[in-house]
Every structure is written in structure tokens, then in C-alpha cells.
Amino acid sequence: MTEQLRAAVVGNALMSFFPEVDKDMRERVQTAMLFAQRATREVVDKGQVSDGYDYYRQQLKFLGWDATSPREPFDPDLERRSVREAMLGRIGAAAGPEYSEITRWSIDALGLVQPALFRFEQRSLESTSFQLLPCRVTRPGYVDMVLYHEVLNREELGNGFLYRERTSLRVRAELVRFNARLFEQQFGDKVRQRLLKALEDELYEL
Numbered sequence: 001m002t003e004q005l006r007a008a009v010v011g012n013a014l015m016s017f018f019p020e021v022d023k024d025m026r027e028r029v030q031t032a033m034l035f036a037q038r039a040t041r042e043v044v045d046k047g048q049v050s051d052g053y054d055y056y057r058q059q060l061k062f063l064g065w066d067a068t069s070p071r072e073p074f075d076p077d078l079e080r081r082s083v084r085e086a087m088l089g090r091i092g093a094a095a096g097p098e099y100s101e102i103t104r105w106s107i108d109a110l111g112l113v114q115p116a117l118f119r120f121e122q123r124s125l126e127s128t129s130f131q132l133l134p135c136r137v138t139r140p141g142y143v144d145m146v147l148y149h150e151v152l153n154r155e156e157l158g159n160g161f162l163y164r165e166r167t168s169l170r171v172r173a174e175l176v177r178f179n180a181r182l183f184e185q186q187f188g189d190k191v192r193q194r195l196l197k198a199l200e201d202e203l204y205e206l
Helices: 023-045 052-063 083-095 097-110 114-127 180-194 196-202
Strands: 006-010 013-017 065-067 129-139 142-152 168-179 203-205
Touching: 006 023, 006 097, 006 114, 013 023, 013 097, 023 052, 023 129, 023 142, 023 168, 023 180, 023 196, 052 065, 052 142, 052 180, 083 097, 083 129, 083 142, 083 168, 097 114, 097 129, 097 142, 114 129, 114 203, 142 180, 168 180, 180 196, 196 203
Parallel strands: 013 129
Antiparallel strands: 006 013, 006 203, 065 168, 129 142, 142 168
């Protein structure tokens, strides 16, 4: 099964794709995520918003993501686990164990591709946050994704931070749905034109 799985680094996000997410669908999801990342970073850098994550979610909603309010899963053992297992536990609680397992696989795959790992760590340091985004097609034209977002102190974002114990400032995990057909009809060509160079620089297939 792992031979059919796919993963990619998009800015400060590590995306994982189940086998049924085909190339066209992956490209739509990656393009939408990169657009939202860059739009958010622009307003944050200018000091125009106080909460970059809320603005980021608004951008996703505009592009066709149906995002519900984040809900923190209750698990009394979560804080006693290793950081990695707690992270995967939150993803599993949001959407199911299959999502946490494909995320585990993509984290291991990322560690074997140094250029992608370097870019992921570089972009995470710049934004003092990172994301893990496992994606699955649930019905034709729609992708369900866990949006895992973790905010860290800059001191925690050294080389290999994803594989070490660390202290998080804030963690969110929520299940969102992407209307890929709507995105393609309303925004696809325009967004791709704007991101032509950025897609070359920021996207690393694993």
C-alpha cells in the first residue's frame, strides 16, 4: 500500500495523500494551500492581522474549504505521550486512525529527502509554525483533510525539530472538506498563474 501513497512539502506544510487522490486532485489541493499560505504571510508580515491562523482559515474557506470550528479531542493520556505520538493522536482523534498512520509514513519519508526537509524547516522557522495535512477523497470532487497546525517558539525550530521532543505554544487539529470542483471552476487557472514560480520553489514531491 505504501507504494501508492504520496506526500509533498508545500511551504511549511507536510501533505499526505491516500492512493485515491489522483495527480490532478493533488495539484488542486497543493495550489490552494500554497495560495492561502502566501496570502496569510503577506498580511502577517505587514501587521494587518493579529491572528494569522484565523486569516488562513478564511482564505481556505474562500477557496472552497468547508472548515468547522476546531475541536480539541479529549484524551487524558495525550500529554503523557511522546510529542510525536501525541501529534498523531490528535490527528487520529479528528478523523480516524488511517489519517494518523499516513501522517506517520509521510514524516518518515520526509526525513529521507534532505532538500524537502530543509525547505520545510526553513519555512516553518519563518512562520514559527508548521502543518501536517493528510488528505483523502471521500466522494467525487471532494477531499477531506485534517488540518493540524502547531505553533512553536523559534528556539524549538532547529534542524530536525519534527523528530525531537519539543514544547508547543498552541496546537489545533480539525477536519475540513475541500470542494475541488468549485475551486477549479472559480479559481484554478487564475491562482496557478499567480503561483507559477512559487509552485516550482515551494513544492517538493516525496
